Amino acid sequence: MIFIGYTLSTKQYRLYDPKLKKLITARDIVFHEDSPFYKPLEQQIFCPISTNDSIVSVSQSTGADTDFDSGLHDVKSLSSDDFDHATDEEEEGEPEHSGESQRINFKEVRREPEPVVKKTPKSRTAGQMVNTLGSYWRGSASGLRPIRRETGGEGRSNQATSIDLALLVADGPRTITDALDGPNRTKWIAAINSELMSLEGHKTLSVVEEGKIPKDAWAISSRMVFQEKIGEDGKVARYKARLVPHRFRQREGIDYSETYSPTISFAAIWTIVSRAAIENKDFVQLDIVTAFLEGTVEEELYLRLPKEFGLTNNGNVILNSNRIKLGVSVTVRLNRSLYGLMQAGRNWYNTLESYCTKEMPMPASKFEAGIYTSPTGATIIAWVDDILLIGSAEEVQSMRSAIQWCFTIKDLGNVRFVLSMLVERDRGSRIIYLSQSVYLDKVLKRFQMDECKGYATPMDVKAKLHAKREKEEAADKVLYQEAVGSLTYAAITTRPDIAYATGLVGHFPADPSMLHWAAVKRILHYLKDSLGLRIHLGRSDDRGFGGRERGKKEKKAPITV
Numbered sequence: 001m002i003f004i005g006y007t008l009s010t011k012q013y014r015l016y017d018p019k020l021k022k023l024i025t026a027r028d029i030v031f032h033e034d035s036p037f038y039k040p041l042e043q044q045i046f047c048p049i050s051t052n053d054s055i056v057s058v059s060q061s062t063g064a065d066t067d068f069d070s071g072l073h074d075v076k077s078l079s080s081d082d083f084d085h086a087t088d089e090e091e092e093g094e095p096e097h098s099g100e101s102q103r104i105n106f107k108e109v110r111r112e113p114e115p116v117v118k119k120t121p122k123s124r125t126a127g128q129m130v131n132t133l134g135s136y137w138r139g140s141a142s143g144l145r146p147i148r149r150e151t152g153g154e155g156r157s158n159q160a161t162s163i164d165l166a167l168l169v170a171d172g173p174r175t176i177t178d179a180l181d182g183p184n185r186t187k188w189i190a191a192i193n194s195e196l197m198s199l200e201g202h203k204t205l206s207v208v209e210e211g212k213i214p215k216d217a218w219a220i221s222s223r224m225v226f227q228e229k230i231g232e233d234g235k236v237a238r239y240k241a242r243l244v245p246h247r248f249r250q251r252e253g254i255d256y257s258e259t260y261s262p263t264i265s266f267a268a269i270w271t272i273v274s275r276a277a278i279e280n281k282d283f284v285q286l287d288i289v290t291a292f293l294e295g296t297v298e299e300e301l302y303l304r305l306p307k308e309f310g311l312t313n314n315g316n317v318i319l320n321s322n323r324i325k326l327g328v329s330v331t332v333r334l335n336r337s338l339y340g341l342m343q344a345g346r347n348w349y350n351t352l353e354s355y356c357t358k359e360m361p362m363p364a365s366k367f368e369a370g371i372y373t374s375p376t377g378a379t380i381i382a383w384v385d386d387i388l389l390i391g392s393a394e395e396v397q398s399m400r401s402a403i404q405w406c407f408t409i410k411d412l413g414n415v416r417f418v419l420s421m422l423v424e425r426d427r428g429s430r431i432i433y434l435s436q437s438v439y440l441d442k443v444l445k446r447f448q449m450d451e452c453k454g455y456a457t458p459m460d461v462k463a464k465l466h467a468k469r470e471k472e473e474a475a476d477k478v479l480y481q482e483a484v485g486s487l488t489y490a491a492i493t494t495r496p497d498i499a500y501a502t503g504l505v506g507h508f509p510a511d512p513s514m515l516h517w518a519a520v521k522r523i524l525h526y527l528k529d530s531l532g533l534r535i536h537l538g539r540s541d542d543r544g545f546g547g548r549e550r551g552k553k554e555k556k557a558p559i560t561v
Helices: 176-181 185-201 266-278 344-359 393-406 437-446 477-493 496-505 514-529
Strands: 002-006 013-017 022-026 044-048 101-105 137-140 143-146 169-171 205-208 219-230 236-245 282-288 302-304 309-311 317-319 331-334 371-373 379-383 386-391 409-414 421-426 431-435 535-538
Touching (some): 176 185, 185 219, 266 386, 344 379, 421 437
Parallel strands (some): 219 302
Antiparallel strands (some): 013 022, 137 143, 302 331, 371 379, 421 431
8 A cells, every 4th residue: 555645524544556556545554664665576574573483463462462562553453444445454463572583585475365345435324424433433323423421420519500611601591492481581582583683684594495405415403502691790691592503413524624713822812912001002892793604604504493493484484482383393504604513613713814814904913813913003803703902093993894894793892801801901000900800709609619718829838749549539530620621711811820730730630639629629719819819911110019019918919911
């Protein structure tokens, strides 16, 4: 076999078999980089083997004592599920190192006749798909989907709340039925109708008659996702409902290809915001309404709506809130991206970058994603659908008008609350403060530490963390990982003072002990005592962290950057 490249639609290698004169794609192969493919027939090769005359094949070994890095791998031992069309079966031995060498004539190493596998055309129907993605994926009658791993376990807190602490978005009802039967029925109906109006306004969906879907295509199932958006005061600010496809039903190479969507780092945000504070620039926030609907879909995708949706006489999708005569689900074709699609984030990023760089035009940064700067220094910071405008009053107004001309926006005015960070500005002193007291308070409540005693330091200097030992009590792994993840987000946004301690506890997520959990709780004790700390961005002076004269004790002072 000769390696010639990679496939564009799947994560496989492209190989050429000069004997069969065929192109083959395979996922698991062994590269022999030390010797060329073509060798003289009389060439002799040396390989260290045992004194025994027989060569033990990898496929015949027990597998338990086989070292992955030693010897040659037998392609024949690989599962047929790991190949797409055909493989070149070779019989090669796995040498056992014994310190001696024995000469083997190349003629004695013979290959079995290579079977000619008839290539079957690929079908897009779920029932005829072949699993080439490894053991993580499971085949089913409705297509491939990942194996769900059971989480939780003994000792996990039953009071765990379902809330995205980083974005301060709490989960609402699980189904449309729960939303319609709950106490906030009218608010959820309004949220669903708002989502349908957005879909109709962007012409996202085109209704397809039953039986009109091409035979080689299939409809992806969908559901409604309900969320409660938390405001800067910690209360519910808005009820949101999103029509979301089941992304695990999408097939790589058919329903999507590229999915990566970069975002700006918080270090870059600090730098730009500091400059804005020092130069006394305007700092305005915009929100792109239904941003993902702005991206177009290149693939031919069909969606099956939940059974609670029906059609009006004009062919528009409508919510059957009374749930009368619930029948066959409506099938639609996607004309634009939808929240939850594998490629939705990338489509939106490409759409926004294309508009900013070509239409406005504001060149993109070569070093950070989501930064666009004009020749005069006006800057746009994009974090998915959150847009920050920095510049003079005239520049900000010009950028706002240009973005509003292409996208539907919500003008939030001067930045007050973004990415779970509270933004406070002192224009006279040319300082901007960033804090996360609301987010940290949610974290403390999530792990039942909101009534704990505060500590002055984030870690015990005498504590020595090490890998869990055999007799040590194990901690709840899932709860431990959630706590470390919440602390890590705080450490990289506004709380670098806990970065070192968080980094230490982040070394043991796979098998934490109660000693590690005690170290995590110590950080939470410290956060309880320091909720008022703020990042100080902008002009600095000769006074202490709290703005007081040096020597005076300041318990809740800002961190100067």
